[in-house]
Amino acid sequence: MEPITTAAVALLARQLAVKGLEKVFETTGEEVSKNAVNWLKGLFKKDENNATELIELQQRPESSARLNAVKAVIERDLEDNPDSETYLKEIYQKVFNSTTNFTNSKNINTGTLNSGGGSIHLGDSYGNK
DSSP: OOHHHHHHHHHHHHHHHHHOTTTTTTTOSSOOOHHHHHHHHHHHEETTEEOHHHHHHHHSTTOHHHHHHHHHHHHHHHHHOTTHHHHHHHHIIIIISOOOOOOSOOSOOOSOOOOTTSOOOOSOOTTOO
16 A cells, blocks of 8 residues: 555544544545545444444544554555545545635634633723623
């Protein structure tokens, strides 16, 4: 397997651990094709339920054994279906190579905010306390 493919599999598996199958494509600036999304979902969806490897990885995202199990599912499909590599490359290019540049801006949130029940404030107070 090419080094870029190996890196793409590792990044994709890590994103699946953190975000899950349904939200892995949310941060992309470009839309990933329906075929690529269906390919990935087809690897981990069985009868509307996620496959065991993905469920266990999401329960314990720090587990290297569970991460390797998810990577193995992807790698096995790439080995059996060489056409799948085009979908993986598309996902890699559109999700992991997307960049957002901000200039002359402040108060920018680029991720999920979770206050744990507290208060979150973005923006200036304009001198009010």
